[in-house]
Amino acid sequence: MILLLALLQELGTRAVPRDSAWLKRHEAFVAEAKAGDADLVLLGDSITDAWRGQKALWAERFAPLNAANYGMSGDCTQHLLWRLRDGALGGRKPKAVMLLIGTNNLGWGKQSVDSTAAGVEALVDDLEFQAFTSGRLELWRYGTPTPAGTLRLHLQGDANRSFVLFLSLGGGHLDTKLGLFELDFATLTTVAIADTGASGRFTLSGALPNDPALVGLEVDLQALVFDPGGAYLSNAVDFEVE
Numbered sequence: 236m237i238l239l240l241a242l243l244q245e246l247g248t249r250a251v252p253r254d255s256a257w258l259k260r261h262e263a264f265v266a267e268a269k270a271g272d273a274d275l276v277l278l279g280d281s282i283t284d285a286w287r288g289q290k291a292l293w294a295e296r297f298a299p300l301n302a303a304n305y306g307m308s309g310d311c312t313q314h315l316l317w318r319l320r321d322g323a324l325g326g327r328k329p330k331a332v333m334l335l336i337g338t339n340n341l342g343w344g345k346q347s348v349d350s351t352a353a354g355v356e357a358l359v360d361d362l363e364f365q366a367f368t369s370g371r372l373e374l375w376r377y378g379t380p381t382p383a384g385t386l387r388l389h390l391q392g393d394a395n396r397s398f399v400l401f402l403s404l405g406g407g408h409l410d411t412k413l414g415l416f417e418l419d420f421a422t423l424t425t426v427a428i429a430d431t432g433a434s435g436r437f438t439l440s441g442a443l444p445n446d447p448a449l450v451g452l453e454v455d456l457q458a459l460v461f462d463p464g465g466a467y468l469s470n471a472v473d474f475e476v477e
Contacts (some may be wrong), residue, residue: 248353
């Protein structure tokens with residue numbers, strides 16, 4: 236079971252920067268985002284970036300929506316992930332985001348369809364979390380894992396909270412002073428001991444082993460969170476490998 240969560244990350248989900256010119260442009264976008272309060276944010280690669288050349292159309296269709304364009308030519312999913320995690324939204328919470336990305340993963344990036352799709356999914360996950368109001372930590376799981384597929388787990392909420400993440404093969408039900416414990420003691424194992432850092436988010440992402448024997452396996456996860464006001468149990472999430 237440790238192998239289930241000793242995850243091998245898809246290239247499209249590895250947040251990495253590009254060159255110094257790209258970084259300088261990113262920093263200008265971050266400053267613009269912090270100073271503004273856009274209701275609609277456009278994120279993507281050259282297809283999105285090119286809207287800057289359509290000034291009349293932008294003024295007619297996008298400006299009335301209080302839109303901001305942070306598309307950057309040449310970006311793959313992993314580059315946009317890095318930008319998001321380095322403050323691309325400026326700490327703002329737009330009402331909507333238009334995301335168009337992945338062409339370069341499949342083109343010059345020479346990535347697989349699975350890697351590209353995993354990168355897009357990770358971006359959607361991050362965008363959802365950046366609009367999430369901080370509070371008690373909650374555990375989230377995205378997607379339905381398959382053998383050799385991608386599993387993403389997030390713990391999101393208050394910043395700088397230490398926790399222990401547990402896994403079991405099946406659920407349970409035990410009322411405790413810390414909350415409802417929903418894992419099976421007989422198969423309980425520790426997955427991670429970590430903290431949410433300044434971002435208030437911990438992410439575990441990668442590929443499951445390509446083992447058909449995993450099909451039908453039920454996995455449950457829950458965290459014990461250490462808060463200044465006292466420890467508590469997070470919500471539990473479960474999934475079945477398909």
